Amino acid sequence: MRKSDWGNRLKKVEQLAQSFQKRPLSSHYKPRLSRPWQPSSIWKLFPRQCMAINFAQSCREDVHVFALEKEQAKVGQRIYLVTSYSELWHYYSTYRQSLMHCYELIPEGAVCKLYFDLEFHRPSNNDIDGKAMVASLIQYVSENLKEVFGIECSEKDVLNLDSSTEEKFSRHLIFNLPNAAFKDNMHVGRFVHAILQPVPSVHQRESDLENQMDGVTGDRGERGLIGRSQAKRSKHEERDLSFLLVKNKDGQEGLFVDLSVYTKNRNFRLYKSSKVGKNVAFTVAEDNKFISKPEMNYSVEESLFLSSLISNVSFTGQKILTWDLLDKKEGLCSVTYAQKSSTLNSVSDSLEGYQFSPHKEVDSFVLSVVKRDGIQGSIRRWNYFVSEQLIVYDIVKYRWCQNVNRFHKSNNIMILVDLKDEVWYQKCHDPACKNFRSSSYPLPQDICVSYLLTMDEEDQAYLMDNVGNIQLSQTPQPLAQKNQGFIVATCPYGEERESWGDQPDDQAYLEALEDVERTTVHLAENDVSDELLLQTVTELECCKDL
Structure with missing residues (x-):
């Protein structure tokens, strides 16, 4: 090996040593939370x-x-x-x-809140009052929730977040409905798309809207039929919704509502976060009417943060809202329903009995559970509560209840699968079994994700x-x-990694290494200090450069 090559390598090592001294390796994260009511740190x-x-x-x-x-x-x-x-x-x-640049991932298939992403280019819309538009939209959506689902809602139930600049008006609206949420954000997208159909000129630009909703509307053939019955749509078309139309930088007309945020595994920017390269985080808007109600052990700020999370929905007492399409003989029609977790009145969310959840192996297991005395049950619908890692299966054609130890005559049962604790148990829709919950049974090992990953x-x-x-x-x-x-x-x-040791070592290089090893062993056997060892190695390296 040439002396110049050895010197270059030594210099590179010195540079790396200096860089690590300036920026040492990060120590592993060590949890410091000590609140007993919270789970272990992850x-x-x-x-x-x-x-x-x-x-x-x-x-x-x-x-x-x-x-x-x-x-x-x-x-x-x-x-x-x-x-x-x-x-x-x-x-x-x-x-x-x-x-400071943080986003919530809204999981595919997870029960979630109704939410909106609103924005427009301010210089191109000087005559528009953004605050008035937000208030009108909230009122309009609330009217639709009341008409379609029977859900009472007002501005006090809507968290209004603002990240506007002089260039762009930007808002997030999160509806914290009283004991109600949507089956998933795809159903949210269909509902939002449907109630915006009466917007002027939207029918002339249906193809543009469908492009924005790509991946959200299950069927592209529904067009004007996606909203509700013809009579109900006509009622809403009488209302002037031109306030939802805005212009972009090029002067082209578009919607105040961003229809592209209702896709699978969507990343939605958090309260107090800004986009990378920007310094404008979402804060509570001046015209916000929502007031958080902190639970025990939570501050007002943390409670507000939890209210802003789209998929932070618990199972207890929730009405599950859906917006589906069914193909009937007379043509496509829309079907909506509000399903309460303890009461079922509709069979609309079905495709030959049920649609697969994100965990098909669990679906198959549940089907094996609802089988007794020659009766095979099926899954009517499922709801996934990601905040609790809970899948709730509503069962049809099988009414065996462990509480009464027999088949019910008319009311069906539920099978609940807790993915976190890897157990399942049964609940019942019968009023006499309202508060009943069966014992928990372990899931088969081969369908538990913890064993697979x-x-x-x-x-x-x-x-x-x-x-x-x-x-x-x-x-x-x-x-x-x-x-x-x-x-x-x-x-x-x-820095680009060098190909250290990729070339064969020459004889001089090997001899130098042997000299160092022999000298080091000799000094170590005579109990020589570390300082002297380092000094000796340094002198040997200097000699090799001569």
Whole structure:
């Protein structure tokens, strides 16, 4: 080996040593929450959304998926965080710099709140009063909720968040309906699309609307039929909804409501978060009428944060609102219903009995449970409460109740699957069994996600240290993991990794190594201090440069 090559390598090592001294490796995140009513701390960061979702589904703790953006990352690149609501709030309110660009992931198929993303370009709409538009929209949506579902709603039930600038008017509306929520955000999208049909000129631009709703409307042939019956639509067409029309930078007409936010696994920006590269976070709007009601052990701010989460919906006492289409002989028609968790009156959400949930293996298991004395039950519908990792199956053709130890004559049963605790149990729709809950039974091992997916600390591509810094993990990853999308830091500051040792070593290099090893062993045997050992090695290195 040439002396110049050896000198270059030594200089590179010195540079790396200096860089690590300036920026030492991040220490592993250590939970510091000590509130006894909360679950154990979970804080995992993943480079891919699917990895985070898989881990969250496998975790027995009450955890959820969030997306984080970093200032120096590529445009659109996000890190995915799995943690509990309480723990996120604890660090979210503490480390604003590291967690200031945060999004909630609205899981596919999860029961969720009604929500809106509103915006328009201010310079192109000088004559528009944004606050008045928001108030009118809330009133209009509330009227539809009352007419279609029988749900009473007002501005006091709507959290109004603002992130407007001089350039753009921007609002998020989150409807915290009293004991009611939608089956999932796809149903929310269909409902929003339907009630906006009467907007002037929308019928002339149906194809444009359908393009915006791509992936939201289940059937593209419904068009004017997607809303409600002809009589009800005519009633609403009498109302002037021209206030929902705005102009973009090019002067083209469009909707005040963004119809593209009702897609699967949607990332929705959080309260107190801003977009990367921006410094305008969502705050409570001046015209907000919503007042949070903090529960025990929660502050007003944390309660407000929880109210802003779209999929933060519990199972108890909820009416599940849906908006579906059925293909009848006379043509397509829309079907809406409000299903209470303890009362069922409709069979509208069905496709030969039921549609698959996101966990088809669990669906198959439930079907095997509802079988007795030659009677095979089927699944009428399912609802997924992600906040509790609970799937509620409504069963038809099978009425065996463990409470009365016989088949009910008319009322059906429910099978509830707790994915977090990996158990299932039965409840009943019969009034006599209103408060009954059967014993919990373990799910089969082969359908429990925790047995199918295991994650160690080494599987994380990112770590957060004790002062809130999020950095790439320095743990080496196997090649197979890299091919699966893991991101591994090999050199700091984006330096290209050199091909160390890729070329065969020459004789001089090997002899130098042997000299160092012999000298080091000799000194160590004579109980020489570390300082002298380092000095000797340094002198040998200097001699090799001569």
